[in-house]
Amino acid sequence: MTRPASPRARRKAERKARKPERPAALESRTTPSRTTPSRTTPEPAETKRDATRRRLLDRALALFQQRGVEATTMRDIARAAGLSLGAAYYHFPSKDALMFAYYEANQAELESAAERATGGARERLGADFHAKLDSVRPYRRMLAAIIGRLIDPGDPLSALSAHQRAVRGRAIALPARILRDAGLSTDSVRLAAGALWLLEMAALLLYVHDESPGGARTHRLVDDALDLVVPMLPVLDTPFGRDLAARVVAALDRAGISLPAPPPG
Amino acid sequence: MTRPASPRARRKAERKARKPERPAALESRTTPSRTTPSRTTPEPAETKRDATRRRLLDRALALFQQRGVEATTMRDIARAAGLSLGAAYYHFPSKDALMFAYYEANQAELESAAERATGGARERLGADFHAKLDSVRPYRRMLAAIIGRLIDPGDPLSALSAHQRAVRGRAIALPARILRDAGLSTDSVRLAAGALWLLEMAALLLYVHDESPGGARTHRLVDDALDLVVPMLPVLDTPFGRDLAARVVAALDRAGISLPAPPPG
DNA sequence: TGCATTTTCTGAACATGTTCAACAAACGCC
DNA sequence: GGCGTTTGTTGAACATGTTCAGAAAATGCA
Secondary structure, three states, X not given: OOOOOOOOHHHHHHHHXXXXXXXXXXXXXXXXXXXXOOOOOOOOOOOHHHHHHHXXXXXXXXXXXXXXXXXXXXXXHHHHOOOOXXXXXXXXXXXXXXXXXXXXXXXXXXXXXXXXXXXXXXXXXXXXXXXXXXXXXXXXHHHHHHHHHHOOOOOOOOOOOHHHHHHHHXXXXXXXXXXXXXXXXXXHHHHHHHHHHHHHHHHHHHXXXXXXXXXXXXXXXXXXXXXXXXXXXXXXXXXXXXXXXXXXHHHHHHOOOOOOOOOOO | OOOOOOOOHHHHHHHHHHOOOOOOOOOOOOOOXXXXXXXXXXXXXOOHHHHHHHHHHHHHHHHHHHHOXXXXXXXXXXXXXXXXXXHHHHHOOOHHHHHHHHHHHOHHHHHHHHHHOOOOHHHHHHHHHHHHHHHHHHHHHHHHHHHHHXXXXXXXXXXXXXXXXXXXXXXXXXXXXXXXXXXXXHHHHHHHHHHXXXXXXXXXXXXXXXXXXXXXXXXXXXXHHHHHHHHHHHHHHOHHHXXXXXXXXXXXXXXXXXXXXXXXX
């Protein structure tokens, strides 16, 4: 995980003079739309570039899961993809970028799993949370390796970063819908969904190092927490609850923790 | 931060065969009491060994603060201490060990700062929390570099690890005393102190990346949180509060998060 | 003092993440 | 087809964390 490995401040400074503090893009370049996809071809005919990237990514993730992140070298990945080391770095500027690419690629799958749950709010929220944990399970070692960056708002990988805003928004959409269905007012939905998101983040922190079978311990904690919290949600729509909620939101806001906004509607 | 840098599984396996999963000690050896200190010399006459270690540690921390952890190389540290690279590794088996040594060395200072605050529970808790954050401030970059390990219960550096149990205990003693002085029952003290410890951990997560002047944002969040929580503490000693507390403790317990026990008395 | 043992130190060596200058292939345009 | 430009690739080189075999120094003991 050794960052750029600055030999001395000099070279680091030089580099910083050229680039902004943190490179905005985690991929070397965004695909320059060599093949401008026409409206009639929804499948944009994967370019050689895309194929190479996908191959790299596939092998990398396979190796990550198989041997762990730290034990997988960039040379391994390049070799497994039939490329030279430099070529791998041409497509992914760092090992971290490969992890992030996974992160992004799997987000959709990761989120849609629990869409179909039925029942009361408690059941549907439980299904959502458990599904998310389960979908992350195979990669938790990988996540553990980068978890420090997840809380660095300046890091593109961070769960708090601007880069991940969209991801946050999606992650919160389903709980928000469930809460609205449960009859909560819009304001309460906003706070409660945010709180659940925080709970999810906390659970993730535990989960990446949860070695109990299937991560049972974390799953149980999630259940316990939901059992504790969900019955109290209606309180949010009482005068006391409203006051409390307002103060919590204000406090988090001042702290720079802007809860993801639930989708409109 | 590159861990052992396993060339291939083979060598890693060999090493594991010799050592336990994680080396229990973060320092190469514990001082073999070459000079058995007699009762009459409370200052055990620092050995050359200790002097060298202290010199290494001093220079390392100075460099860490000056250039940041990642930009400081083991070669820099060794040179600054007038030693060869190998000698540095003889005394501290890894760069992480140097960080941990700081962590331990400063713990006492870090904790005694707020002992003397007076006033109500809210004021005394505030003094404690703010002092802790302030004392960590100069090293927050360093902490950011190892924060991922703070949540790994298997890592000796972890705030959750067995190694740090004593530290946890001490960290919770003062809040517990304050709460007891405020008239809370023993059970409530236990839960509330644990909750405050969790709040402290959460604040730390934010703090290490808080670039606002003096970490003002995190300080404000702590104040807001205390303003929110402290007035509610008496509720813990109502029937409703007792029930809630019992369920929370049980849930955390099942999750393997054992709140640090407050000192007896 | 002389010698064996233990502690401390040294510098080379290794594996790794990352960079870079140079080269090759593909493309766009004439 | 021919040619300049962009895109993709290569392998060497670099700085780093860590290990290791052995040298040097300190220590203990006869």
